[in-house]
Amino acid sequence: MLDSAPIRRLLFGISPNETSFARRGFPETHHSVRRHLETAAGAFVDGYNAALAKPQAEEIVTTLNNVDAMYSGFAFEGAAMGLALLDLITPWNRGRLQRLINTPEGDAHLYMLHVGAGWAIARIPWARRNFERAMARHHRLYRWLTLDGYGFHQGFFHTRELVVDRSVPRGLSLHAARVFDQGLGRSLWFSQGADVGRIAAAISAFPASRRSDLWSGAGLAATYAGGVEQDSLDAMRDGAAGYETYLAQGAAFAAKARQRAGNTAAHTELACHVFCRMTADEAAAVTDECLENLSADGAEPAYQVWRTKISERFSLAGRSADRTMSEVTTR
Numbered sequence: 001m002l003d004s005a006p007i008r009r010l011l012f013g014i015s016p017n018e019t020s021f022a023r024r025g026f027p028e029t030h031h032s033v034r035r036h037l038e039t040a041a042g043a044f045v046d047g048y049n050a051a052l053a054k055p056q057a058e059e060i061v062t063t064l065n066n067v068d069a070m071y072s073g074f075a076f077e078g079a080a081m082g083l084a085l086l087d088l089i090t091p092w093n094r095g096r097l098q099r100l101i102n103t104p105e106g107d108a109h110l111y112m113l114h115v116g117a118g119w120a121i122a123r124i125p126w127a128r129r130n131f132e133r134a135m136a137r138h139h140r141l142y143r144w145l146t147l148d149g150y151g152f153h154q155g156f157f158h159t160r161e162l163v164v165d166r167s168v169p170r171g172l173s174l175h176a177a178r179v180f181d182q183g184l185g186r187s188l189w190f191s192q193g194a195d196v197g198r199i200a201a202a203i204s205a206f207p208a209s210r211r212s213d214l215w216s217g218a219g220l221a222a223t224y225a226g227g228v229e230q231d232s233l234d235a236m237r238d239g240a241a242g243y244e245t246y247l248a249q250g251a252a253f254a255a256k257a258r259q260r261a262g263n264t265a266a267h268t269e270l271a272c273h274v275f276c277r278m279t280a281d282e283a284a285a286v287t288d289e290c291l292e293n294l295s296a297d298g299a300e301p302a303y304q305v306w307r308t309k310i311s312e313r314f315s316l317a318g319r320s321a322d323r324t325m326s327e328v329t330t331r
Helices: 005-012 031-053 057-064 069-089 096-101 104-108 110-123 125-129 131-135 142-157 159-164 174-191 196-204 208-224 230-239 244-261 266-275 280-291 302-330
Strands: none
Touching: 005 031, 005 069, 031 057, 031 069, 031 174, 057 069, 057 096, 057 104, 069 096, 069 110, 069 244, 096 104, 096 110, 104 110, 110 125, 110 131, 110 142, 110 244, 125 131, 131 142, 142 159, 142 174, 142 208, 142 302, 159 174, 174 196, 174 208, 174 244, 174 302, 196 208, 196 230, 208 230, 208 244, 208 266, 230 244, 230 266, 244 266, 244 280, 244 302, 266 280, 280 302
């Protein structure tokens, strides 16, 4: 039987150079930060190309289990993009991504797999033009993460149009556009080289109506990807003045994603301490608690209700912490 893997790689493969800072034209940053972020992006590309080469779930899991735990989520995200793309272009043979989701390892990276599926939709013109229709075949709640992947993809590969010119994506409903902006905010961690001053300046240039979701994504990326020390995280929280609860909501999502995958990291713990004023496990627990008794989609999608509940929990936590500090200082 003819091996179609070389054809798939030829038609759809991504060169590792495509995600380098030099290729993307991202500004210079500290060499250790750049190396870390390029390694994360490289793991994504490796996972993607591995899925194109051998799209069987068991073989993908065997390959990705060899990836350093720090970067394994990125590799699974890339693999999901590859499988979702093959599902989209062969509608008579769908199910590759779902088979990966059905494995224990895929379930552990459930959030990242749905984000990766959004990258695939972004790469197929007809699917991208009808994004919400294309995402409808995924999980009722987690399908909204495909929009996060879409936003990241556009911000990463089309930075000038989406970040500098601040173009608004076409064809998305209000709620879909908000999740898109979460992904776009996440991409800033990479496109701005994890420089919190540049990130704050980029977000402040957007209309006020978009900033909360952008800060949510930036907080998610800072907490999941990491790469900086506490002084930068402190400065990032100061730069997000007025949007701290959205920053915390994104951090909590990141903490839950790493906890579920069993690839916890010291930088995630540190970011949760700064952004959420609690441990990573406690922040992850907030997302679980806010998921309980979540109603089905109504006037507002359940995913957006979930995000709002998490943000509000951190608003209450922040007021409680401020009150406690006030009591201590007045004694």
